[in-house]
Amino acid sequence: MTGRLSPLLIATAALAALTGCESGTEPHASPSAKASSAVAPSPAPSSEAASAPEPEASQVAPPAPAASPEARYAPQDDCSKQPGWPAFRKALVSSIKARDAQALSKLAAPDIALDYGGGNGPAELVKRLDDPETKLWQELDAILPLGCAVQGGLTAMPWVFWNVPENIDSYSAMLVLGDDTAMLDTVGGKTVENAGWTIVGIDPMDFDTDAKAIRVTAHDGTKGWIETRKLRSLLDYRLIAEPKDGTWQITAFIAGD
Incomplete structure (x- = not known):
């Protein structure tokens, strides 16, 4: 996203490449985003599926991300040394903690993208922030501690958004939050391994946000259960900003693909 591209088109193009279908999260190739490729699902061992104790969690073995066995995606701050970023x-x-929609809107570009249906602009941002049903303040709270990445002169929060390996399908993968988050053999069972800050595979068709835990597959094919609250979609909300006239502007606050 022969002439000069607008800031919004640049940001949108950066978003598009990550999911492999964003030629138009978001969110879900630009020099800043990583293209996704489909990962073949692993067969679900019938013995494990039969013994799973929690009916609300997925019984289908999700696809395993094809990432390095040592790969960890703990938040990093690549943005702090950028001029004007601090x-x-x-x-x-400050605006997020104060729940000050007007203050936040002043940090936004005139054409800030808010969805893939044409929603844009600071006024629309304020409207959505003021609507408690959107829970956008909570989304912003969640983004802040997840680091910041720099690519092609733009910044992205969270950091993982521009650091997903090309061989991972963002539709069927989740980031495991926390340093010591355990993968369990059953819901509420024993620890199989520490899955903190790894990317695990899920079955997106069976993902239930109300379930206590979700069945996942680790990079090495190990299957287990992780608390739902400890999983974050790779296509969840992200905030994209770019420098302009000596300061930074939010050019996109968007989720999905």
């Missing part, structure tokens, strides 16, 4: 982030954090 002041921008301070203003961003």
Whole structure:
């Protein structure tokens, strides 16, 4: 996203490449985003499926991400040394903590993208922030501690958004939050391994946000259960910003693909 591209088109193009279908999260190739490829699902061992104790969690063995066995995606801050970024982030954090929609809108570009259906602009951002049903303040709260990445002159929060390996299908993968988050053999069972800050596979058709835990597959094919609250979609909300006239502007706050 022969002439000069607008900031919004640049940001949209950066978003498009990550999911492999965003030629138009978001969210879900640009020099900043990683293309996704389909990962063949692993067969579900019938013995494990039969013994799973929790009916609300998925019984289908999800596809295993094809990532390095040692790969960890703990948040990093690649943005702090960018000119003007510290002041921008301070203003961003302040507006979020104060739940000040007007202050946040002043950090947004005139054509900030808010969805893939044409929703855009600071006024629309304020409207959505002021609507408690959207829970956008909570989404912003969740993004802040997840780091920041730099690619092609743009920044993205969370950091993992621009650091997903090309061989991982973002539709069927989740980031495991926390340093010591355990993968369990059954829901509420024993620890199989520490899955903190890894990317695990899920069955997106069976993902239930209300379930206590979700059945996942680790990079090495190990299957187990992880608390749902400890999983974050790779296509969840992200905030994209770019420098303009010596400061930074939010050019997209968007989720999905």
